[in-house]
Amino acid sequence: MQQDDVIWSIINGSFCSFKTQTKTQKFCRNEFNVTGLCTRSACPLANSQYATIREENGICYLYMKTIERSHFPAKLWEKVKLSRSYEKALEQIDECLIYWPGWIKHKCKQRFTKITQYLIRMRKLRLKRQFVLFIHSYLCKPLLEKRAV
Numbered sequence: 442m443q444q445d446d447v448i449w450s451i452i453n454g455s456f457c458s459f460k461t462q463t464k465t466q467k468f469c470r471n472e473f474n475v476t477g478l479c480t481r482s483a484c485p486l487a488n489s490q491y492a493t494i495r496e497e498n499g500i501c502y503l504y505m506k507t508i509e510r511s512h513f514p515a516k517l518w519e520k521v522k523l524s525r526s527y528e529k530a531l532e533q534i535d536e537c538l539i540y541w542p543g544w545i546k547h548k549c550k551q552r553f554t555k556i557t558q559y560l561i562r563m564r565k566l567r568l569k570r571q572f573v574l575f576i577h578s579y580l581c582k583p584l585l586e587k588r589a590v
Contacts (some may be wrong), residue, residue: 449487453479457486473504473518475548482544492538492545494523494552501530501556503537503549527557 452460459471460479467479475493476483485491491506503521510517521537523530531550538546 445487445489449481449484452484452487453481459486473506475545475552483548490541492541492549494534494549494556496556496560499560501553501560503534505537523553530557 457469457479459469459474461468461470468477469479469484471485472495473485473491473493474483475485481487485493485506489506489508489511493504495502495504501523503523505519505521506517507519510519521533523533530553534546534549534553538549
């Protein structure tokens with residue numbers, strides 16, 4: 442798209458508020474960026490057709506941006522709630538992005554896998570922490586009573 446190329450040339454050539462540079466790479470802090478890198482294909486601002494996965498309060502959503510919605514900035518991103526089942530959610534991503542480029546489908550699936558893994562890790566840590574705190578308070582109670590006497 443001509444408009445996308447113009448936007449990218451401005452973002453890449455001059456200033457972007459989401460761009461962070463290190464000595465070796467450019468990173469993007471935009472919450473809709475799929476990869477986290479500041480590249481032409483991964484920039485949500487410079488692509489009129491774009492998709493990403495986001496997590497809100499433990500629930501994963503597929504966000505899709507299409508050219509038809511560009512005239513309504515408030516409705517620019519279509520939000521699709523993904524199933525809690527990993528396999529069903531991957532099928533949902535395939536169904537929603539059926540005519541999209543393979544690169545964006547692959548990156549969305551990678552991001553969904555990463556988010557699912559850290560949600561599982563968070564749940565495990567939360568359960569483990571409650572168990573440890575319960576044992577710790579149980580063991581400390583007699584010691585505190587002895588000190589008070």
